[in-house]
Structure formats: C-alpha cells, structure tokens
Amino acid sequence: MFEKPLGMRDTLPELYEKKHRVRTAMADTMFLWGYQFIETPALEYYETVGAASAIVDQQLFKLLDKEGHTLVLRPDMTTPIARVAASKLLDEDLPVRLAYSANVFRAQQREGGRPAEFEQIGIECLNEESISCDGEVIALLISTLKQAGLAEFQVSIGHAGFAQELFVQILGTNCRANELRKFLYEKNYVGYREHVNSLHLSSIDKQRLQQFLQLRGGEEVIGKALDIIENDKGKQAIIELKELRDVVKDYGVEEFVKFDFTIVSHMSYYSGILFEAYAGNVGFPIGNGGRYSLIEKFGKKASATGFAVRIDMLLEALGDFQLDNKTHCIFFSQERRKEAFRLADEMHEQGKKVVLQDITGVKNLDAFTKRFAETTYLIGGHVDE
Secondary structure (H helix, E strand, C coil): CCCCCCCCCCCCHHHHHHHHHHHHHHHHHHHHCCCEECCCCCEEEHHHHHHHCCCCHHHCCEEECCCCCEEEECCCCHHHHHHHHHHHHCCCCCCEEEEEEEEEECCCCCCCCCCCEEEEEEEEEECCCCHHHHHHHHHHHHHHHHHCCCCCEEEEEEEHHHHHHHHHHHHCCHHHHHHHHHHHHCCCHHHHHHHHHHCCCCHHHHHHHHHHCCCEECCHHHHHHCCCCCCHHHHHHHHHHHHHHHHHHHHCCHHHEEEECCCCCCCCCEEEEEEEEEECCCCCCCEEEEEECHHHHHCCCCCEEEEEEEHHHHHHHHCCCCCCCCEEEEEECHHHHHHHHHHHHHHHHCCCEEEEEEHHHCCCHHHHHCCCCEEEEEECCEEEC
8 A cells, every 4th residue: 555656756855855955056056047947737748749759658658638639747858848949939039048847757667776757957048059058058057066066076078960970971871870879878888899899890990980989088089089080070060069168168167077979868859969967976977968959840940958957866966965954843832822923933034944833732742852953842831942
C-alpha cells in the first residue's frame, strides 16, 4: 500500500526546502537578466508536443482523453515552449526571453535509481541567432549555478555540426555517422576506439577519427580541430566557437569554460553550439543546452538557444548544506491563547518563523521542543522562555 509508480519519488520537507532555496536563487538571477517565467500544461497532445519532442517514444507517458485523443505528460520543457512561442509570442518577429521551472516526465524501463519525474529550471532565448546570444545563455547558466551555491563546476562547450560533418565526410552516410555518435553520447570512448579500429578505412581516416577524441580542453583545441576537418560546414562550426570564446571572455566567465568537440546530444533538434555543465562527483551533467531549430516544427522559422538544469542533480553536486531553519515555538494554554496569537503576529512581522502549539495537543513535550531553536511558554499567569 506504500509503493509508488516506477521512478516516482516523494519530496520530504527538508529536501523540499533545499529545492526551494536553490530554485529561488536561480529564478531571481534569471529574472534580473530579463527572462520572464512561463508555465505550460503538464498534459499535451501526442500529435504535437509528443511527436515533436526528441524524447524516444518508449519514454513517453501516454493516456487517452474522453474523445480518444492520445495525450502525453510533457517529457521536456523546450518543446511546449516552442509550441507556445510559434503560436502566440513571435508575431512581431522580435527576440523573446523566457524562463521556466517545472517537472517533466520520462518513463523508465527499469528502476536503476533513475527518476521518471524530475524538476528542470531553465531558459529559452527565442528568435535570436547571434553568437552573442549563445554566449549570454552560457554566462547566465554560470551565474545561476554560482547563485545556487555551487563553487566548483565546469561548462564544456562543443558544436552539434562538427562531429556530424566529420563523421559523414569520412564514413559516407548519416546512418554510419549516427552509429559512431552513439558511443560519444554514452561517453563510451573505449567502445568508440574499438569501433573505429574495426572499420574498413584508410589509416589516415582512422587516425583522424582517433584524434577527434583529443579535442577536449582549453581554447587551444579549437585550432587543433582545423587539422582534421576539411569541409566548409565543419569549418563554420569552428568559426562560431572562436567567436563564442571571445564572447565568454568578455563576460569574464572563461575560468568555468572548457571546449569539447566530442559532446553530442540525443536531442535531434540541436543544430549549433552545444554545452554541458559538470560538477563534483556527479556522474551525469547537471545541466545542458544549446542552439536548436525546434520551433520550425510548429510552422515558424526561428532559431533559439537555451539551457535546462536538473534540480536533483544540482542538489547532489551541492552536497549536504545547512538550511537556516531557526524556528521559534510558542506553547500556549487556553487562557493565554489570544496573547500567544498576538506575540506570533509581532514575530511574523519581524520575519521570524514561528510555530503556534496548543500545550494540550502534544503528548511528548520534550521530543517536540527539540525541533525548535527557541521556545516560549504562555501557560497560566507567567511567561517562561
């Protein structure tokens, strides 16, 4: 009777307060950067948001409405926002900056400790194609993580077009290129090397594919990438990363940034600069983002860029931190109830957390008082602190 659906979790009070503190700090930062918050329905039509999303069909929670239409619980926030933007927000053909904080749902085939429902907080900068916009989004990601209390982290930046262009150039087809990209998405570099060695390619092409794995580090790897790419689209990716490097430096956040050409995403709508945020001992990215063309699926020609941070991953990276839970408790008897209520009002006006407790409603007084930093007893005719 206490079991929950696979991958679902309860959020108990202490964890809820930690999530609230982190979420508020990040949301306040986004607000100061000019991003407006938006909410979308938890349920969307499968034919629109479900089909447009890059989340695989097996991970979608599906149900039917009374008319027999297939609905899905939103698997991400980027797709619903693209739907709203295309239908209501881009009529004036101006840049739009949006933010969100919401739960998303992705079905798990087996438990494995992975949640099927988790909270994302993020932003989308819509209808803005400049590299300055990509730099703004990355700088804002860094700022929000710092405001959340994270001191040590790294944002790795790559480009969706570079790996695909290199692989197709050498392997000849998108199918063979995607097979190789899968190893990168899974961070399976050993499998990548073994697969490259098994391919029927010239030694020069195999060497280029092996050298590709070395394109991770400081800004010097941008220059090294030129040595292994030949076509114009691949070179254009390098030009964009060079410009982005300068934007990041102008924001003064280059200490948090590395470049990694091996970054790929399972989200098929990414079309340009990609990035992932890593911290501490967390084995997965705590956040990611990039430039995408998803809005075009809703009939509006517009490019966008944004990021999403997993709140649960961020809390894991932050580790144990103490909340300011200093709470005052006022115990009162019936004859002094009104006095207790007035005292609580005064303390609330001072911004203090106060719990009011009728003395007759507690069986174990000692255990209850251990929860509070201070206790006041309004019982009988005297005040005892």
